[in-house]
Amino acid sequence: MRPDMDQPPESTPAVRVLVVDDQRLIRDGIASLLSIRPGITVVGTAPDGRDAVAKTLELGPDVVLMDVRMPVMDGVEAVAVLRERAPECRVVMLTTFDDEEYVVQALRAGAHGYLLKDLPAEDLAHAVRLAHAGVTQLDSSVARRLTDSLPPTGTVAGPAAGSVPVQAPAVALSPREIDILRLLAHGHTNREIAARLYLSEGTVKNHVSRILQRLALRDRTQAALRARDLGLL
Secondary structure, three states: OOHHHHOOOOOOOOEEEEEEOOOHHHHHHHHHHHHOOOOEEEEEEEOOHHHHHHHHHHHOOOEEEEOOOOOOOOHHHHHHHHHHHOOOOEEEEEEOOOOHHHHHHHHHHOOOEEEEOOOOHHHHHHHHHHHHOOOOEEOHHHHHHHHHHOOOOOEEEOOOOOEEEOOOOOOOOOHHHHHHHHHHHOOOOHHHHHHHHOOOHHHHHHHHHHHHHHOOOOOHHHHHHHHHHOOOO
């Protein structure tokens, strides 16, 4: 149990969620599981990407849980449309497919995470709240598949382990910033990164801001993709 995230203060507005899946039993089941979680309100469901776009514009959810493979309009295409038409909405892919190509396409289209449907309901609710807070998340098995698919490239010195096989970024980052970018790409929050690196949360936040600025990145999703391109995953 994560008391800080799973028991939000009563004054905190509920996170509004739209569930998108072409299988009715699954989307209704996800909606039912989330609707009983504190601090979450399911505002609707949709059977495909086109309906998801229409309902997002109509209902204004904070977070959209989006399947990847659907008829009419698939999840990746829908994410790209929502990125342009509803940029304030956070879209998290929730699917059974952990294929690397789907993951990369979804994140490049603007998804704020890629999770698999076998996670517990409690973890899904936690993921919804993290997405609403702007945290990009990758399922652990998805992150491993991305890691396994990366070819060895150049090297950049690490602070504690000599050197690691990564491609040097076009803009130089310090060893500490490389460590933070790597952890960020694995979906860790600023608090978790701070605990791992024995830093204050404020220091980590400042590092993340500098990383985004130096690499000309919009958000943590783009940072995760850049980390993958650099071989940091």
